[in-house]
Each structure stands twice: as C-alpha cells, then as structure tokens.
Amino acid sequence: KAGVTQTPRYLIKTRGQQVTLSCSPISGHRSVSWYQQTPGQGLQFLFEYFSETQRNKGNFPGRFSGRQFSNSRSEMNVSTLELGDSALYLCASSKKAGTYEAFFGQGTRLTVV
C-alpha cells in the first residue's frame, strides 16, 4: 500500500511569487491535514480537509489556502511568498477526520529567497 506522497520534495521560490504543493493521501483515507514546520515555531497546524470540505483552519494568514479533490488528493497554495514562509510543509492523511493516527508524507522543503 503506497504511503502519503508529497510533491515536489524541494522548491526554491522568490519573494512575492506563489507556490502550489500537492499531497496524495493513502488510498481510502479521506482526511488530509497540512502542517508547517520551522525551527523557531515547530509544527504548526495549517488546515484539515475531509471529503473535499475544510474542517478546520489554524492561525495562518489568508495567503495560505488549500483544497481537496474528489479523489482525496489535496493541494495547498501560498500566495505572495515571504521569507518567513521558508519551511518544511508536511501533509498527513488519516481515515477519520481529526487526524487520528495520521500518516505523514516526507514533506516539501520550501525555500523563499
């Protein structure tokens, strides 16, 4: 059974640009959550999608958005990138809403220059 796949693994962008990250959850999992991990702030919850609906959202500005498709794949978008958006972005999938026993992808390392 394939694990959670995140693409791309690494990304370098310039300030002001926008970026889209992709996450394919484990087959049969309907919940996808996104986290931002930085050395200073640790793991911060961004949002969770379940059956194409955003269930919950963390304390991030509106520049951070996401969506989920009918096949449960999810994308997150960050517009008008700032240097502080440089981070490891992790996606987690689980069978149930609320990220019980979540399975994480390897992450996308975003560097904003």
Added chain:
Amino acid sequence: SQQGEEDPQALSIQEGENATMNCSYKTSINNLQWYRQNSGRGLVHLILIRSNEREKHSGRLRVTLDTSKKSSSLLITASRAADTASYFCATLGQDNNNDMRFGAGTRLTVKP
C-alpha cells in the same frame, strides 16, 4: 499555537540505556499520540493513548498518561542508535475542533 511541551528539549544516551521523554499539555484531550521524526523527514506514528487509559505498551515503547497532571511520558527501553530522532507528542483536544497540536519535540541522540 502549540499544545504540548516536551521535556527535555534534548537527550543524549548510550546504546542499551533507557530514554524517557515527558510531555505536558494545557487543555482537556481526547487522546495523546507520540510521533518520531528522523532529520528533515516526515513523522511516523508510534502510539496513541486515549484519555481513559493510563498506560500502553508497544514493543520497546511504554507510554503513560496522567490526565490529572496533564502530562504523558514516553519510555524507550534498550535504546538503539536507530532510535536517534526527534520525538513529538500530539494532542487531540476536546475543545479545539479536533485538530492535532504538536509540542516542540525532544531531540534524542543514542550513541553506539
């Protein structure tokens, strides 16, 4: 914002020794989970303990939960060099719309 706080921030031990990490949290929870992260990679789920459980075992892992003190501990027995990683506790709260909040983690180094 983070919910859990791990203690210590870093721990260095010799192979074969036991490692104990602690986690404290602030609000009432439905369950608490422990995850491991190898450097710069995704997190791996280790164990989940529900709020009505006090202790749980999985292989060399032992987790305890004290809801009166809002704390949990993770014990790794007979540690191995491969256990070197960061360990995070994550709580699923009763009052935060069911999103999982992570602590800052404990960086464990096991020396061969």
